Amino acid sequence: MKKFASLAMALIALTGFASAQTIKIGTIQPLTGAIAVYGKNVTNAVQLAVDEVNAAGGINGKKVELIVEDDSFKPDNTVAAFKKLATKDKVIAIVGALTSNCTLAITSLAQGAQIPLITPTSTNDKVTTAGNYIFQACYKDSFQGKVVANFATSTLKAKNVGILFDNANDYSKGLKTNFEATFTASGGKVSSESYATGDKDFNAQIAKIKASKPDALFLPDYYNAVSLLAKQIRAAGITVPLLGADGWDDAVGTDNADLVGAYYSNHFAKESASSVAKSYMTAYSAKYGYETDALAALGYDATKILLGAIAAADKAGKLTSPGVRDALAATKGSFVTGNISFDANRNTVKSAVIVQIGATDDKKLFTKFVATVNP
Amino acid sequence: MDIVSLFFQQLINGLSKGGIYALIALGYTMVYGIIKLINFAHGDILMVGAYIAYFVFAAWGFTPGSIFVAVLFAVAGSVLLGISIEATCYRPMRSAPRINALITAIGVSIFLENFPRLIPAIGPNYRDLTVPKLFETIHIGEVSIDPLKLLTLVVSLVLMTLLILIVDYSKAGKAMRAVSFDMGASALMGISVNRTVSFTFALGSALAGIGGVLYMLNFPLLDTYMGIMPGLKAFVAAVLGGIGSIPGAILGGLILGIAEALTAGFISSKLMDIVVFGILILILLLKPSGLLGVHRKEKV
Numbered sequence: 169m170k171k172f173a174s175l176a177m178a179l180i181a182l183t184g185f186a187s188a189q190t191i192k193i194g195t196i197q198p199l200t201g202a203i204a205v206y207g208k209n210v211t212n213a214v215q216l217a218v219d220e221v222n223a224a225g226g227i228n229g230k231k232v233e234l235i236v237e238d239d240s241f242k243p244d245n246t247v248a249a250f251k252k253l254a255t256k257d258k259v260i261a262i263v264g265a266l267t268s269n270c271t272l273a274i275t276s277l278a279q280g281a282q283i284p285l286i287t288p289t290s291t292n293d294k295v296t297t298a299g300n301y302i303f304q305a306c307y308k309d310s311f312q313g314k315v316v317a318n319f320a321t322s323t324l325k326a327k328n329v330g331i332l333f334d335n336a337n338d339y340s341k342g343l344k345t346n347f348e349a350t351f352t353a354s355g356g357k358v359s360s361e362s363y364a365t366g367d368k369d370f371n372a373q374i375a376k377i378k379a380s381k382p383d384a385l386f387l388p389d390y391y392n393a394v395s396l397l398a399k400q401i402r403a404a405g406i407t408v409p410l411l412g413a414d415g416w417d418d419a420v421g422t423d424n425a426d427l428v429g430a431y432y433s434n435h436f437a438k439e440s441a442s443s444v445a446k447s448y449m450t451a452y453s454a455k456y457g458y459e460t461d462a463l464a465a466l467g468y469d470a471t472k473i474l475l476g477a478i479a480a481a482d483k484a485g486k487l488t489s490p491g492v493r494d495a496l497a498a499t500k501g502s503f504v505t506g507n508i509s510f511d512a513n514r515n516t517v518k519s520a521v522i523v524q525i526g527a528t529d530d531k532k533l534f535t536k537f538v539a540t541v542n543p
Numbered sequence: 544m545d546i547v548s549l550f551f552q553q554l555i556n557g558l559s560k561g562g563i564y565a566l567i568a569l570g571y572t573m574v575y576g577i578i579k580l581i582n583f584a585h586g587d588i589l590m591v592g593a594y595i596a597y598f599v600f601a602a603w604g605f606t607p608g609s610i611f612v613a614v615l616f617a618v619a620g621s622v623l624l625g626i627s628i629e630a631t632c633y634r635p636m637r638s639a640p641r642i643n644a645l646i647t648a649i650g651v652s653i654f655l656e657n658f659p660r661l662i663p664a665i666g667p668n669y670r671d672l673t674v675p676k677l678f679e680t681i682h683i684g685e686v687s688i689d690p691l692k693l694l695t696l697v698v699s700l701v702l703m704t705l706l707i708l709i710v711d712y713s714k715a716g717k718a719m720r721a722v723s724f725d726m727g728a729s730a731l732m733g734i735s736v737n738r739t740v741s742f743t744f745a746l747g748s749a750l751a752g753i754g755g756v757l758y759m760l761n762f763p764l765l766d767t768y769m770g771i772m773p774g775l776k777a778f779v780a781a782v783l784g785g786i787g788s789i790p791g792a793i794l795g796g797l798i799l800g801i802a803e804a805l806t807a808g809f810i811s812s813k814l815m816d817i818v819v820f821g822i823l824i825l826i827l828l829l830k831p832s833g834l835l836g837v838h839r840k841e842k843v
Contacts, residue, residue: 200660200667200668201667201668201669201766202669202766204667204668204669205668240667335813361807361812362812362813363812364816366772367772368761368762368764368769369556369560369761369762371556371559371560371692371804372553372556372557372560372803372804372805372806372807372808372812372815373807373812375549375552375553375556375804375807375808376549376553376807376808376812378552379549392669392671392764395671395764396762396763396764403680403687403689404680404687404689405680405682405687423673424673425673
């Protein structure tokens, strides 16, 4: 018995010793399911940021350990993943989740447990309202909705826009509301139809939208749904321009000719990249063998912001979750997706870009930069 | 677009949607009719059919030949799967209380949805395939018709007619009706109950397999959970039409599809599912056996 106790003591001492040498952070990403491509790309970027810091000797000599959890784009899985990271792994802070509905499922939990949470890519306006431990590394939907609406009014000269949105998804609903507010304020007319997550037959909604004779269509959803929507919209004989938002990132990977000519707003474009962004893009391609997308760039930024805050907290001798939170709030710097500092509500104020989808002669899709829109 | 063209447009949308629902509903209704089991794994057989078609198309592209091969393989695969599920999972449950068989069916369904996620060739992620435009869209006035949808509806109707012919006029069909009426007595009359039940599963699964190919061509985005929603809607269609009744399943499927499309077209797309399930509740209140269901009196 005594032997056992001393063994247990030794084990506790050993793990205690180990945790003093490493700093654990967690990330929750949709690595399987409907938007697995995003999950993979963003996780790669988060890993890249961690590896870079570790290769440079870690944070003041301490290695950073990244624990990756999969939520399959399902909010209840996000909650389970969060609880695991918070109670079993005891991470100091979390990067995630990727989509707004998943992030919203854990913001009040993170606030309650006082674990700093920085979402790389959840643009919904409600994300940071849970409290002072929640940070958003991307711009908000109220800004993004405005950007797309203004683009529709000024560049496309649209007067009557049809919106097809997912009524069961916070991201889609938020963008629809914000787009509609801006567009109708500038004198435009909006007719909208909704569907539910996972629906595949949109013909009834499309026929109704077609009857309102729109001169552009706004589709605030993720790439898989957008790909199906575009196919059915074109098959129904609607030829007007399609508009989207950052959920379209990677739509070019779907090979869908019906998307050619469509515009969408995004966080960063390769053509307008800064020197920080260029070195990130090179590092990402070198490590993973394919090019980064905008969401991955945000994942990299969010992780860099967090690691910077951890380093600052460590230097000040406050390597605790509240210490990291305070350091996060004081972030100010130049990152891949632009200059980032947090406002009083822990949102970032950044510019957006508009890109257009084109096709090469062998029918491969690509995006071209159209404009930068400042807040 | 005026009201009349919008109505016809939504009618066509609804019919093509309803055609697929009806095709799946037939499988539910036949199995229920014969062994009083709601085969919850039926929607997942559609998924298997769709995946088989996907692999055929991914390997050979879209040609008339590959479509034929895809249908052939999807049907063969679904039939094999349906028969083996029945033989291994449901047959041992046949004399057990009905609730046990029902729970088994739910278990089979969960297995079929999740096991393929472990197989590297299928995996947990969505798969999409760019289906080339097989046909040009037909425009009649302001109504546009995708011939693929029309084809879906025609194929569904032809298969349903074929099924009714088999059940009403073939010897196997006669055995099916006999087993459905009284399993014990038909065994005494020399009908092989096991073979008849297998045949029923084979028929239902074949329809689900073809349904899978049609579904895949219309909505080329696959994942292992893709069978749940159409399966659920088709189950509702089968209950609506009167579970156990073949014409009922067809009627239920078409009503469901048209109700969805017309609700989206003339009321609000947000109310689509509410109206559909509202109709179900209403029918169950007014006519519990469903539209064409027959209420068999218990003989003492």
